[in-house]
Amino acid sequence: MKSVAKKVIKLSLLIFLLLQISLFAAQPQKPNILLIMADDLGFSDIGCYGGEIHTANLDRLAAGGLRFTQFYNTTRCWPSRGSILTGYYAQQIRRDILPGIKSGSNGKRPAWARLLPEMLKQFGYQTYHSGKWHIDGPVLAGGFDKSYLLDDHDRRFYPRKHSLDDKPLPPVKENDGYYTAKAVANYAIEFLSEHEKNHSNKPFFLFLAFTEPHFPIQALPEDIEIYKNRYTAGWDALRQERYIRIKKLGITSCQLPELEPDVYPSWNMTTEKMVEVFGSGECNRAVPFDSLTPEQKAFQPIKMAIHAAMVHRMDIEIGRVLEKIKSMGVFDDTLIFFLSDNGASAEMIVRGDRHDASAPPGSGKTFLSIGPGWSSAANTPFRLHKSWVHEGGISTPFIVHWGNAIKDKGKFRTTPAHIIDFVPTVLEIISGSQKSPLNYPDAPPLPGKSLLPAFEKDKTIRREYLWWFHEGNRAIRVGDWKLVCDHKKPYELYNIKKDRSESHNLASKYPGKVAKLSKKWEDILNEFLAQATKNLK
Numbered sequence: 001m002k003s004v005a006k007k008v009i010k011l012s013l014l015i016f017l018l019l020q021i022s023l024f025a026a027q028p029q030k031p032n033i034l035l036i037m038a039d040d041l042g043f044s045d046i047g048c049y050g051g052e053i054h055t056a057n058l059d060r061l062a063a064g065g066l067r068f069t070q071f072y073n074t075t076r077c078w079p080s081r082g083s084i085l086t087g088y089y090a091q092q093i094r095r096d097i098l099p100g101i102k103s104g105s106n107g108k109r110p111a112w113a114r115l116l117p118e119m120l121k122q123f124g125y126q127t128y129h130s131g132k133w134h135i136d137g138p139v140l141a142g143g144f145d146k147s148y149l150l151d152d153h154d155r156r157f158y159p160r161k162h163s164l165d166d167k168p169l170p171p172v173k174e175n176d177g178y179y180t181a182k183a184v185a186n187y188a189i190e191f192l193s194e195h196e197k198n199h200s201n202k203p204f205f206l207f208l209a210f211t212e213p214h215f216p217i218q219a220l221p222e223d224i225e226i227y228k229n230r231y232t233a234g235w236d237a238l239r240q241e242r243y244i245r246i247k248k249l250g251i252t253s254c255q256l257p258e259l260e261p262d263v264y265p266s267w268n269m270t271t272e273k274m275v276e277v278f279g280s281g282e283c284n285r286a287v288p289f290d291s292l293t294p295e296q297k298a299f300q301p302i303k304m305a306i307h308a309a310m311v312h313r314m315d316i317e318i319g320r321v322l323e324k325i326k327s328m329g330v331f332d333d334t335l336i337f338f339l340s341d342n343g344a345s346a347e348m349i350v351r352g353d354r355h356d357a358s359a360p361p362g363s364g365k366t367f368l369s370i371g372p373g374w375s376s377a378a379n380t381p382f383r384l385h386k387s388w389v390h391e392g393g394i395s396t397p398f399i400v401h402w403g404n405a406i407k408d409k410g411k412f413r414t415t416p417a418h419i420i421d422f423v424p425t426v427l428e429i430i431s432g433s434q435k436s437p438l439n440y441p442d443a444p445p446l447p448g449k450s451l452l453p454a455f456e457k458d459k460t461i462r463r464e465y466l467w468w469f470h471e472g473n474r475a476i477r478v479g480d481w482k483l484v485c486d487h488k489k490p491y492e493l494y495n496i497k498k499d500r501s502e503s504h505n506l507a508s509k510y511p512g513k514v515a516k517l518s519k520k521w522e523d524i525l526n527e528f529l530a531q532a533t534k535n536l537k
Contacts, residue, residue, distance in 0.1 A: 042378025065401030087423030117143030131209030154352025234289025332403030
C-alpha cells in the first residue's frame with residue numbers, strides 16, 4: 001500500500017509540475033515597446049490618414065495594425081511629452097500653465113509623477129530614448145538606461161546642443177553629413193544593437209522622438225526634389241484632395257470647414273517684420289490661395305514641399321529602426337505606437353541663426369515655417385492649429401501595431417482616446433493592472449483608460465470626460481458633446497459625432513448644456529490645481 005501511495009504522490013507531483021510548466025508556457029512574454037512621436041505633424045500628413053506624402057513604412061504599420069480616428073494630444077510639445085510618459089494630464093503635474101503656480105515648460109513634476117521607464121524597470125525592461133525630450137529633469141534620471149538627447153530645436157544640419165547619456169556632445173560642424181532624423185534613428189539603432197548583444201533576454205522600451213516636421217522647415221535636398229513641384233496648386237486644392245481621400249477611407253464624414261484668416265498665433269511676427277525678413281513672397285494668413293500675389297504664389301509651394309520632405313525622411317528613418325527590430329527577430333513581439341505631439345503649426349517666428357533669404361529654401365541657413373495656410377491643409381479636415389484646442393490642434397494620427405496580438409489588421413478604431421491612456425494601456429498589457437507599480441504617496445489615480453479592449457474590436461472606452469487647457473484655450477468633451485473656446489472668446493458647443501470639424505456652433509441653442517459643461521470644466525481645473533499645488537516647493 002505504501003508503494004502505491006508513493007506512486008500516487010509522485011504521479012500527482014508530476015501532473016502538478018506539468019500543469020505549472022504548461023501554464024507558464026501559455027503566459028505571453030512581455031512585449032518590447034516602441035513609442036514613435038512626431039513633432040508638429042498634421043492629422044492628414046501621412047498616407048494612411050489621407051495624405052499624399054510618401055510614408056510607406058507608417059502605411060505598412062497601419063495595414064498590419066490599427067488606426068485610431070479620434071485620438072487626442074494636449075496641443076503642445078512639452079505638455080504632451082509629460083502627459084504621455086506619466087499618464088496624467090499635464091496640468092496635474094505642472095507641465096502646462098496653471099494660474100498662480102510655477103508651471104508650464106519650466107514646471108517641475110511632483111515627486112509622485114514618475115515616468116513610464118521607471119515603472120517598466122520594475123518589470124525587467126531595458127529603456128532607451130533618442131531625440132527630443134522637453135520633459136523636466138535629466139533623461140537618465142527619468143528611468144532611461146541610454147539616451148541621445150537632441151536639445152537644439154533651431155538647427156537640423158549642425159545642432160550645437162545635444163548629449164549622449166546626459167553628457168554634452170561637441171557641436172556638429174557644418175557640412176558634416178548630419179541631419180536630425182538620421183541621427184535620431186542612428187542612435188536608436190545603436191541602442192538596439194547594444195540591447196541585442198547584452199540584454200537579449202530582457203524586453204526593451206524605446207522612445208523614438210523625432211523633431212520633424214517642426215519649424216524651421218529644413219530638409220535634405222534630395223528629399224525636397226521629390227516634392228518641389230507637387231504643391232503649386234496651393235493649400236485650398238490640397239485640402240480638397242486630402243478631404244476626398246479621408247472620406248473615401250472612412251476616417252470621418254464631417255464637412256470641410258472654411259479657412260480662418262483672422263486666427264493666428266499672437267506671438268507671430270508682424271506682417272511688416274515678416275516681409276523684411278522673408279521677402280514679399282511670404283504670407284502669414286490662411287487666406288484663399290487664389291487671393292495671393294504672384295510673388296506669394298511662386299514662393300509658397302516650396303514651403304509645403306520642404307514640410308513633405310521632412311515627413312518623408314522621418315518615415316524612411318522609422319523604416320530603418322523597424323528593419324533593425326526585424327533583424328533581431330522580435331518585430332512581431334514588439335508593440336509599436338505612432339503619434340504626433342500636437343497638430344500642424346501656424347507659428348511664424350525666427351530663432352537660432354536667423355534667416356538668410358539668399359540661401360536655398362530648406363537649407364541650414366534658412367528659418368522658414370509652413371504658416372497658417374499650409375497648416376490648415378496639414379490639419380485637414382479640422383479647424384485651427386497647434387496651441388488651439390479645436391480639433392485641428394489636438395487631433396493626431398495614432399497607429400498601433402503588434403504582430404502577435406492584433407488580429408483585426410488594417411482596421412479603424414473610433415473610440416475617443418487621449419495620450420493619458422498610453423501608460424494605463426502599457427501597464428495593463430505587461431502586468432494585468434492599470435496601476436503604477438511604484439505606489440508613490442499622494443499620487444492621484446491615473447485619469448486615463450486602458451485601450452486594450454479596443455485592440456480586439458472597435459468598441460467605445462467608457463470615461464467621464466476628456467479635458468484641455470492651454471494658453472487660455474479651454475475645452476471639455478463629455479460623450480459626443482464638446483465645449484471649446486478660443487482664448488477669451490465665448491464658448492462654442494459642438495456635437496462631435498455629427499460635426500467633427502466644429503462647423504455648426506450649437507451654444508445658443510443649448511445654453512443649459514454650455515453652463516453645465518463649463519461648470520464641469522472649472523471643477524476639474526480646481527481639482528487639478530489642488531493636486532499640482534500639494535507639497536509645492
